[in-house]
Amino acid sequence: MYLRCLLVPTAPGLDATRRLDAALRLCRRLNAHIGVAFMAPGPAEVLAGIASLGPIDGLAISAIARGVREAAAEGEAALRAWCAREGVPLTSRPERLDSTFASWTEHTGEVEPLLTLAGRVNDLVIVDRPDPEEPFTGRALDTALFSVGRPTLMIGQSVPADLLSHVVIAWNGSLEATRLIGQSITLLHEAGRVTVVHAETGRRTEMRAADLSAYLRWHGIVAESMALPVPEGMSVGAAILGAAEAQGASMLALGAYTHSRVRELLLGGVTRHVIENARMPVLMGH
Template sequence: MFLRCLLVPTAPGLDPTRRLDAGLRLSRRLHAHIGVGFIAPGPETVLAALAGTAPVSSATIAAIKEGMRAAAADGKAALQAWCAREGVPFMPAVDRLDATFATWTEWSGEVERMLTLAGRVADLVIVDRPDPAQPFTGRALDTALFSVGRPALMVGEVVPHDLLEHVVVAWNGSLEGTRLVGQSIALLHAASRVTVVQARTDRAEEARAADLCAYLRWHGIVAHASNLTVGEGTSVGAAILDAAGRMDATLLALGAYTHSRVREFLLGGVTRQVIETARMPVLMAH
């Protein structure tokens, strides 16, 4: 399996530069292209948000549409400027499947529906770590994890020069972790170094890091196993992030929400801890 199609969803007022940088650094290793999808709310969504605060008229609707067109034009111009700086062809006539270039597409509608449809015909969705000040970021991550069915790459504050220099896989034998590994074989194969980390929990004996390393070897991936002892009073998520940092990981990979989201919200959990505090890029699948 090849990873050829990387999707970067964005919206009015968002700066996708970090995600574009991450996508480009992956693309140059994976020979993939970057599809930027601009998702703007339709007039009906904006009007619903303005209900009771402004009169609805044809002029109001026209103003909303014009505002969205202007935001899309600004976003497209910013992408073209980024492509010029990075030497990335923009909307070229493609005659090679393994070429790196960028495309621009505009959609109007709800984030969840638009991103679900677009993400299902991509190999990887690249999103920001959720920012409470930007509701789109949280909605995009939730949609990528729970609706798309493809791996999601969450980009934090730090974008390493080479995301595939050292990939650390957090393994617990879960269904979600298994899906992530199966969908990311091509990415792991391209990595310079892979380490499988297993936290010592009550599942440590039934799902061993060494077993995953042996499986990966059949795919030509040389991975090293590392057992992680979680200290008393330390969450598993914090321990994994700390270990990944000490190993100079450039990318952390883990199955997301192996417990229900409600349970993680109420009691805490690995996924929630990682999403809230990770500074490095995190590859996830549910």
């Protein structure tokens, strides 16, 4: 599948620079488009959250609407400044579709339905690692993973100069990992190096039967394969992250929430550990 449309959702007060930088570095390899979608709660959503505080008059509603407009204007101005610095055209009518450009759209309402609909008409959703002080970041990641049906790229505190210099794939033969590989073949084709990591767990036999490296060769991708022992007392997530860092990975790819999300929240799990601790960009699919 070609990746031509990369979606960067953002919200009032959020700095999208890291996500834009990551999107641009991918776009220049893929001749893709960066779609920046500004999502803010409208008056109805804000009022629903403060209804218990007492009656709301027309002036308050007008103030809420004005605040949303001002936040959107600030977000668009920040995007224009970033585009000017990076030499990226900001337009809704590009001269060529096989070129890198950015576009800006504004949406009001709840994050989940807005991002679900926007994400489904894009090829990749780029989000921040969840920050407890920024509720939008957690809601965006959850929605991208569970509702959109497209790969999700989570960006941490830094963005490698080349996100595709070395992609490490955490392979466990799961349905989630299989979907991610199928949707990300284009990215893997562009990678300078690909390593498939098999964590040595109880599913090791199943993973041998599903030889991902052999499959990738049929698609012109030469991947190294590495068995990863998991020391006693270490979680699989920690072992995978440690191996990826030791290998100098520029990106980690894994199927997300092979077990239920509730189970991972209660008992821990690979996805939860990676989301909470990864410093490198993480490509995920559910």
